[in-house]
Amino acid sequence: MIIPKSKSKLVTIVIHILIWGVFGMIYFFQPITWNVAVPYQLWIKQSIVLGLLIVAFYLNSFVLVPRFLLKNSTTIYFMIIVCITATIVLLNIYVDGWLKLPQLMDAAFHRHGPPKHRTGRNHDFDFYMIAQIALVLGVSTSATAIQKWQFDKQKHQEMEQDKISSELSFLKAQINPHFFFNTLNNIYALTLVNADTSRKAIHQLSRMMRYVLYDTQNSTTQLSQEIAFIKDYISLMQLRLTEVVKIDFSSPAALKDMAIAPMIFLPFVENAFKHGVSATQPSHITIAVEQKNTAVELIVVNTIIKEQSNNLEEGRGIGLNNTRRRLDLLYPGKHTLLIDENTAGNIYSVHLTLNLS
Known part of the structure; x- marks a missing residue:
């Protein structure tokens, strides 16, 4: 604080x-x-x-x-x-x-x-005076050192807050050009085939743009808004997927709204679509959001596609390192992140738990 x-x-x-x-x-x-x-x-x-x-x-x-x-x-x-x-x-x-x-x-x-x-x-009075001087100077030194420590800590916190804002801005900047451009191309193709679906996609895209550009300006957002954003993201990503890709998503039916850092789930979901789907090979992605009192859990399980193994570590490493740092800054001591890459079974899983109390 x-x-x-x-x-x-x-x-x-x-x-x-x-x-x-x-x-x-x-x-x-x-x-x-x-x-x-x-x-x-x-x-x-x-x-x-x-x-x-x-x-x-x-x-x-x-x-x-x-x-x-x-x-x-x-x-x-x-x-x-x-x-x-x-x-x-x-x-x-x-x-x-x-x-x-x-x-x-x-x-x-x-x-x-x-x-x-x-x-x-x-001379007893002189020794008593020396003891008083030592006490005064000791209190002075301690008080100054504590004030310096508090000042440095406050400056560090301010720098960390600026860093969090910069990382969030960078995350939004990553989404805007690539995701929105590709989605607009998919929607354009849909207009030639299914006008009703394309209208629904445009509405979802506008909601996402509003959330990214305006609703994430504050340090927190509502959990329901974050889940709605993930739902729209998944729905729009499915526009470019074939039938060999199976997507399962679940969220609490009776959701208790709580404040949460905006776009905290997106890197894990985006990572699953980036490295866990193929246009030709059978693959699946399972995404689940669960709520237990003040704890919220995100579980993402996806197939590991062999054809993307060359850039798998590079693409995941940078994003996960940034995400880990953001979690450490926003939820110190109030989160657990378990990542398991089962290369034998071609399964990659993420289990994130946040204590939002």
């Missing part, structure tokens, strides 16, 4: 507000729970440190991670991170001395007794 950019930006803003809300609670709410009258200098120091952490967060997010870490310049990246960490720690020490905060805090905690006079700085 492709997330709209406006929604993605809103989620990012909310995440950042939550992150700094947590840090704000730590820096400004925690001292209130100490039950001592903390000097105002503490709030100045906390504001300065929080500001430094915010600068480090967004410097890392917008500059360091994209320019160095994501471009495999990890050594330079970690050297800069160490410098930033050292700078913030030194500034924290300087602010403590400038505001005389250690003495003021010592006096606040020992208001009812003599303050303890420390001979040196308590």
Whole structure:
């Protein structure tokens, strides 16, 4: 699923507000729970440190991670991170001395007794500051990496969607010139023999053209429309076949309409007519569409014609590879495709199952 950019930006803003809300609670709410009258200098120091952490967060997010870490310049990246960490720690020490905060805090905690006079700085606070900086930079790096991954994934999905549309357009372009031209020739010949049949064929051809040119513009169509298209295709293909070719087609009597990718069945049916019929040899094609709850199955079985064995693998390989890729893009994890070529029995079978839930 492709997330709209406006929604993605809103989620990012909310995440950042939550992150700094947590840090704000730590820096400004925690001292209130100490039950001592903390000097105002503490709030100045906390504001300065929080500001430094915010600068480090967004410097890392917008500059360091994209320019160095994501471009495999990890050594330079970690050297800069160490410098930033050292700078913030030194500034924290300087602010403590400038505001005389250690003495003021010592006096606040020992208001009812003599303050303890420390001979040196308590470095536990410095290690605590380093841990905070590491946490902030770690969150910054993780958030930026996740955003980059989501952006790349969205771009990949958009490219795949464009690829699907291009392949569908290519499939329609393949049908239009060859199939329609040959069918028009067959209908022209029919007009000299059987006017009623030719009128019916023209009507079927117009339905198919409408479906190919207009109804497949969207990403999905209705299952009933896809089956009707296959029926018209079979009926028109039979115009050029002789009596030695037997065609059997079946579909559910009580069909439950569902959304399906347009022209997803056609390559398998077209493949059967292209390589499974002969003008002289007995041959047969069996096409069945079955529906079981949300699952739809297409079964195509056809004779393998020996005289077409020279270009059989080439013709089938390209079409089936494209079809497999389209199925992987449209129904990832929701389809099975079983293809069996029984050369001994001269039978080629396809069993496609789609989960349309």
